[in-house]
Amino acid sequence: MTSSNALPMRADARRNLERILQAAREAFAEGGMDVGVEEIARRAGVGKATFFRRFPTKEALVTALYEDFVDEVLGAIDQALAENADDPLGPLRAFLEHSMRTQAHNKAFFEAVAARYVPPVEMTDRIMDGVERVMEPARAAGLLRPGVERGDVSTATKMLGAAIRPMEGLLLCEAAWPRYLDVVLSGLVGDTPMPGVAADPCAMVREFSASSA
Amino acid sequence: MTSSNALPMRADARRNLERILQAAREAFAEGGMDVGVEEIARRAGVGKATFFRRFPTKEALVTALYEDFVDEVLGAIDQALAENADDPLGPLRAFLEHSMRTQAHNKAFFEAVAARYVPPVEMTDRIMDGVERVMEPARAAGLLRPGVERGDVSTATKMLGAAIRPMEGLLLCEAAWPRYLDVVLSGLVGDTPMPGVAADPCAMVREFSASSA
DNA sequence: CGACAACCGGACCGCTCGGTCCGCATGAAC
DNA sequence: GTTCATGCGGACCGAGCGGTCCGGTTGTCG
Structure with missing residues (x-):
């Protein structure tokens, strides 16, 4: 194009x-x-x-760059799946680790994940499909708590992003990262069924885009 | 004054x-x-x-209002302790619930927790002392994972704030809140020792304030 | 080489925001 | 009632933002 x-x-x-x-x-x-x-x-x-x-506008540039981010994330997901074929929880963990690294080293991406920039619908769809794939091994192995959905993993990336950035512009030293990854991952793993209802980012973005139009 | x-x-x-x-x-x-x-x-x-x-400046107003927030949070902590004397995990859970509610219904407070506004040192000290008190029953009962510190609970509030706000200005419906509270709380409870190192918000604010001066 | 269209960049516009100034109103003290 | 320090608010300022315009420049093609 x-x-x-x-x-x-x-x-x-x-x-x-x-x-x-x-x-x-x-x-x-x-x-x-x-x-x-x-x-x-x-x-x-x-x-x-x-x-x-x-x-034509600054927004157009942001969208163009966001496509790169989507490609990078999907690439990371493929890699996480390929390199952790033996460990059911491996791909999910690797994906979350990658997400933390990316958010740490890219302030704009952080803000995108924190949803200050609402991406086009189809990009969210592509990302969430990838999320689904990366959690599938763990789910198939029965490691995930019953009821864990892709929206929960998406939320987990947001939680981890918030965890590693204690204050504006200040990043927690990397030694602290495994701690919070461990907390969140522990919260998703087990036998206890998930309470409450899950939220799906795709549906939200669609709704948001519709309301803005 | x-x-x-x-x-x-x-x-x-x-x-x-x-x-x-x-x-x-x-x-x-x-x-x-x-x-x-x-x-x-x-x-x-x-x-x-x-x-x-x-x-004298807009910042001065923010600081004045932040004092109210601190008082309110400390009040909520006292209440959480008083109303959950029988359940070791109750105060911590009630505190985190309160934090979610407050962040949901007060955008400025949300941003304060997300540390876009860095509060004066002594206010952070007061908050963190309260956090210490609210987690003490759970710790004493041996419910918390070994190594959980007050900074981890502080981080938990940030994670939950990020979880309930999927997109700018959009709040997850309240039905989803227990889900993420449960994930985070599950991640803090158990026998597995915490990996990595903990970060202390008080030290960070001190460091940040010093570097700004 | 010459000519033209595509391209370039700095000056400029309109807007919003934090913060200031000054002529006028008003509560308080006698 | 008179006086005057205190308080008032709308007009104003300067900085910084996204976005536009126009006179000069340069790549490209015959």
């Missing part, structure tokens, strides 16, 4: 687009979603107008 | 101060920390200048 028909972009334009994307990734990782467009353009060595020629 | 020596405030001034505080409480509850000063003044039926005559 980026370079389909019509004549291809001029060489400098294409190069600048790449630099903008890279600069945005770095800036968002460090400063979170609300780094200014000007800051991103400056890092890319480009004028603000050049930015807005590529992306 | 508010009305010590010097001559007392004029009657209208005192009345307006009270209205500002009340309006701020409501506005912060609904809109979070970043409702504008103008909005607060408008709700109080007062000019913006009147606001800044009472509080």
